[in-house]
Structures are given as C-alpha cells and as structure tokens.
Amino acid sequence: MEEVLQEGKQFRLVDESELPEIIEFLGNYLPESLKFHQTLRTYLKDRVWEFHFYVTKTWPDQAVILHFPGMTKSPNGKLYESFSVFCPCEQLNNLELLTEEDILIDWSQPVYMNFTHVKIMNKLEDLYSNMGVMDKMYGDIYGLVDPDTRCEESATETVFAEDAEMLQLTPEHAQIIHDLYPANHMECVELFEKLIETLPCYGIFSSSGELAAWMVQSYYGAMCSMQTRPEYRRKGYGLILAKYLTNVVRERGYIPFVVIRPENDPSKGLYAKVGFKKYFETVRAILRPHEMSSDAQGGGTEED
Missing domain, CATH: 3.40.630.30 (Gcn5-related N-acetyltransferase (GNAT))
Incomplete structure (x- = not known):
C-alpha cells in the first residue's frame, strides 16, 4: 500500500x-x-x-x-x-x-x-x-438558486404510472449503475456500493421490480449519475428524482448542485425546472x- x-x-x-x-x-x-x-x-x-x-x-x-x-x-x-x-x-x-x-x-x-x-x-x-x-x-456547475427553498413537488406524493415506486437503492444495484455510468472507466464499483450504503441514492422501480431510473448523491456533495433506461424514458422519472433528491440533499445540510456537460441540453432544461442556475464553468x-x-x-x- x-x-x-x-x-x-x-x-x-x-x-x-x-x-x-x-x-x-x-x-x-x-x-x-x-x-x-x-x-x-x-x-x-x-x-x-x-x-x-x-x-x-x-x-x-x-x-x-x-x-x-x-x-x-x-x-x-x-x-x-x-x-x-x-x-x-x-x-x-x-x-x-x-x-x-x-x-x-x-x-x-x-x-x-x-x-x-x-x-x-x-x-x-x-x-x-x-x-x-x-x-x-x-x-458546467449548476446549483439551486435558493438553497433554502424546497422544491414544490414531493416525490413521496407522486402517483407513478404503471405502479412504479421510488426506493432507496441497495448495494446490489451498484453493478448496474456502474455499468451504465458514462465515466465508469474512472470509477470502481466499490465506490457506488459505498455511496449507496452511506448517502441518499434513489431508484424508481417498475411494477415488475426492474430498476428503471436512478440518481445518487456523490462523495463531493453533488447529485450525479442520473440515468433512465431507454424503455422507461418520457415518464418524468428524471424530474421526479431530481426534485426529490434536491430536497433530501438540502435537508441534510448540503447545497444541491450538479455537473452538466455543456452540450447536454436535456439536463440543463430538467434542472432549470427544479430551480437550478449555472454558477460557473469547470474543467x-x-x-x-x-x-x-x-x-x-x-x-x-x-x-x-
């Protein structure tokens, strides 16, 4: 060592x-x-x-x-x-x-x-x-415009289509999250296991129990690794997760923020709906x- x-x-x-x-x-x-x-x-x-x-x-x-x-x-x-x-x-x-x-x-x-x-x-x-x-x-670093304000919609009050439900992830989900993480060549599976064990990490599960979408709080305080499987897109799962995790992160004493690629317009639009704005550029x-x-x-x- x-x-x-x-x-x-x-x-x-x-x-x-x-x-x-x-x-x-x-x-x-x-x-x-x-x-x-x-x-x-x-x-x-x-x-x-x-x-x-x-x-x-x-x-x-x-x-x-x-x-x-x-x-x-x-x-x-x-x-x-x-x-x-x-x-x-x-x-x-x-x-x-x-x-x-x-x-x-x-x-x-x-x-x-x-x-x-x-x-x-x-x-x-x-x-x-x-x-x-x-x-x-x-x-680009995007953060909540007013960190003291809750997002209006609570995912716990959301009625999901097709009997889907949102649950805290467990370490057994780390492998699938790592497999689909865009920068998985730079992270180990063990990191995602630790994140899930320690920090708020949520997934939306279909009626059959399949993990459809997910989002985690990272070791650097941000909300990251938002992914929705292609067959479950256009159901609003990303927005639901972003709003819910924003509230959880804020209530735990953190400033909600994300890192977004400059060309990722869908993510920019999603976080604008949650109340985020661009703070600065990062490299x-x-x-x-x-x-x-x-x-x-x-x-x-x-x-x-």
Missing part, C-alpha cells in the same frame, strides 16, 4: 481537526469554491472514502488546497496521480506553488485532474505550458509532459 506523505515541498497534510475551519474559510468564496467546499463537508459528515487533503505550508496566507481522491481509477492506481485544487480566483498567482511541488506530484508523468474551476485550470495551463500540454473536458484534464504520447483517455471522476 502506498505511503501517505505528511508533507511535500510546498504542501502539508491536513489534520481532520482542521477541516471545520477550512470549510468555514472556503465558505467565504462560494459559489466558486462550491465543489471543494461540499467535498470537505461530505467527507467530514458522511465519510464515504479515505481522502487526503493538503494545504500550503503558509495557509491561509497563500490559500491553495489539494484533494487527492483515493477511489479514482487512474491508469497506474497511484495515490498522488489524480487530484483537484482550489484557490481563490483573486489569488491565482499562488498556484505557482503547485508547479513547484515535486514531492507529492510527479510532473514527469501524466497528471489527472478532477473537475476544477475554469479560471484555476486556465492559470495552471499557463504555468504548465513549459512542461507539457493539457487535454481538457468542460462541464477536468490530463496534463501530459511534452515527451509523453497523447493516447491516454481523459482524466477526472465526475460527469452528469
């Missing part, structure tokens, strides 16, 4: 006792810190997986924080091969510390970055340009040294 390092050149491992104060600090930068802020809250409250967070040794004067997600299926399965980063957008020059970090991060190899604020990624791309190139995939990427080939697949872990 790979050793967890206590510190690197510019960053140090965060002790769990520090997390509430860091969450409070990140709360000053909402919504741009939303994904990182909710990742920390989920970790502290609902421990889905063993993550590792690092801050600069000069924190909070130079406010850069890293998250190394232990479940990500990076090509070599290394602990420090994949990460995400947050830095206040008015302090982007502090990201130079990240490119100087040669203990936690091996810049001579491809680095896989999870969805990160577009301004941070643009700055990193500038800083990385002398080392390599960045292959990017874009997403996941592979950073490849100039001397490395470019035939690997995209990095990151999440997508709607």
Whole structure:
C-alpha cells in the first residue's frame, strides 16, 4: 500500500481537526469554491472514502488546497496521480506553488485532474505550458438558486404510472449503475456500493421490480449519475428524482448542485425546472509532459 506523505515541498497534510475551519474559510468564496467546499463537508459528515487533503505550508496566507481522491481509477492506481485544487480566483498567482511541488506530484508523468474551476485550470495551463500540454473536458456547475427553498413537488406524493415506486437503492444495484455510468472507466464499483450504503441514492422501480431510473448523491456533495433506461424514458422519472433528491440533499445540510456537460441540453432544461442556475464553468484534464504520447483517455471522476 502506498505511503501517505505528511508533507511535500510546498504542501502539508491536513489534520481532520482542521477541516471545520477550512470549510468555514472556503465558505467565504462560494459559489466558486462550491465543489471543494461540499467535498470537505461530505467527507467530514458522511465519510464515504479515505481522502487526503493538503494545504500550503503558509495557509491561509497563500490559500491553495489539494484533494487527492483515493477511489479514482487512474491508469497506474497511484495515490498522488489524480487530484483537484482550489484557490481563490483573486489569488491565482499562488498556484505557482503547485508547479513547484515535486514531492507529492510527479510532473514527469501524466497528471489527472478532477473537475476544477475554469479560471484555476486556465492559470495552471499557463504555468504548465513549459512542461507539457493539457487535454481538457468542460462541464458546467449548476446549483439551486435558493438553497433554502424546497422544491414544490414531493416525490413521496407522486402517483407513478404503471405502479412504479421510488426506493432507496441497495448495494446490489451498484453493478448496474456502474455499468451504465458514462465515466465508469474512472470509477470502481466499490465506490457506488459505498455511496449507496452511506448517502441518499434513489431508484424508481417498475411494477415488475426492474430498476428503471436512478440518481445518487456523490462523495463531493453533488447529485450525479442520473440515468433512465431507454424503455422507461418520457415518464418524468428524471424530474421526479431530481426534485426529490434536491430536497433530501438540502435537508441534510448540503447545497444541491450538479455537473452538466455543456452540450447536454436535456439536463440543463430538467434542472432549470427544479430551480437550478449555472454558477460557473469547470474543467477536468490530463496534463501530459511534452515527451509523453497523447493516447491516454481523459482524466477526472465526475460527469452528469
């Protein structure tokens, strides 16, 4: 098992006792810190997986924080091969510390970055340009316009067509969800089992008991992996799930949000009906040294 390092050149491992104060600090930068802020809250409250967070040794004067997600299926399965980063957008020059970090991060190899604020990624791309190139995939963060307001419709009061019903998922459903998850090459089945055991994850089941549609709360606080089997579409199941899970997530103390691909107009329309708006653009990427080939697949872990 790979050793967890206590510190690197510019960053140090965060002790769990520090997390509430860091969450409070990140709360000053909402919504741009939303994904990182909710990742920390989920970790502290609902421990889905063993993550590792690092801050600069000069924190909070130079406010850069890293998250190394232990479940990500990076090509070599290394602990420090994949990460995400947050830095206040008015302090982007502090990201130079990240490119100087040669203990936690091996810049001579491809680095896989999870969805990160577009301004941070643009700055990193500038800083990385002398080392390599960045292959990017874009997403949009949509969040509930008023997180204190419940969605009007409650799925518990919904009369489903054809005697369908909504139930909390169980770990036995993890395999089918993983099989149909668009980014399943970057996630393991065990992650979905942990999500289902720990967080609100709901499915709509047909009268015959077949899982027709589903949606889960993820380890980073968002609502994700909404899927409806083709034969069960156009029944309104997606909207029902989105409204219900939005209420559950909000009542559990989280800010409801999703990551949507820019070209996914159906999802944008669905979440507009729930009361979401676009907060900011986000990017996941592979950073490849100039001397490395470019035939690997995209990095990151999440997508709607």
